[in-house]
Amino acid sequence: MPFLVRLRFGPPSSPAVTGTWDSEATAERKFRGFIGRYGSRADVRIEELATFCGQEGVLSPA
Known part of the structure; x- marks a missing residue:
């Protein structure tokens, strides 16, 4: 099962880096690193997701 971390600056419709x-464990480490680096910005959304059967599910939003 693939694990994703998505970083977005701005509203939900803005482009994201995934x-x-x-x-x-690697995805969790990257997620925590992004929180440490960008988490204090009000315009940032960071999500940790898992993909199962073609569906994405949020594991941890920040």
Whole structure:
């Protein structure tokens, strides 16, 4: 199951940067790193997601 981390600056319709990893631990590390780097900005949305059967589900929003 692929794990994704999505970083978006601005509203939900703005472009996003998404990384995909097979390891949940790696995705979690990247997610926490993005929170540390960008989490204090009001215009940032960071999400950790998992993909199962073609559907994305949010594991951790920040």
